[in-house]
Amino acid sequence: MNKLRTGDEIIVLAGRDKGKRGKITSRKDETHLLIDGINLVKKHTKPNPLKNTTGGIVEKAMPIHQSNVAIFNSATGKADRVGIKVEGDKKVRVYKSSGAEIKAA
Secondary structure: OOOOOOOOEEEEOOOOOOOOEEEEEEEOOOOEEEEOOOOEEEEEEOOEOOOOEOOEEEEEEOOEEHHHEEEEEOOOOEEEOEEEEEEOOEEEEEEOOOOOEOOOO
């Protein structure tokens, strides 16, 4: 069970975007996440008349490793860790600091 899922609000712990918050848009692979507005790079593109695209400089979000982000706890306003609590036959994600259940986005 992945502790960070698509739609979770996260805060960046390390790197040039440290302290910024955003939502997870997708998973690149098992350990890398795409987050809107985080880890943006400028990509130079050539015009392609066959695809009807213009050339220029485009900002693109690049993947960031999940160890450099933490889930954002809106109740405390800080980064938090995620724990797994087993209730019967169901697994539930909870905040480590308070034990409160993380609502699915």
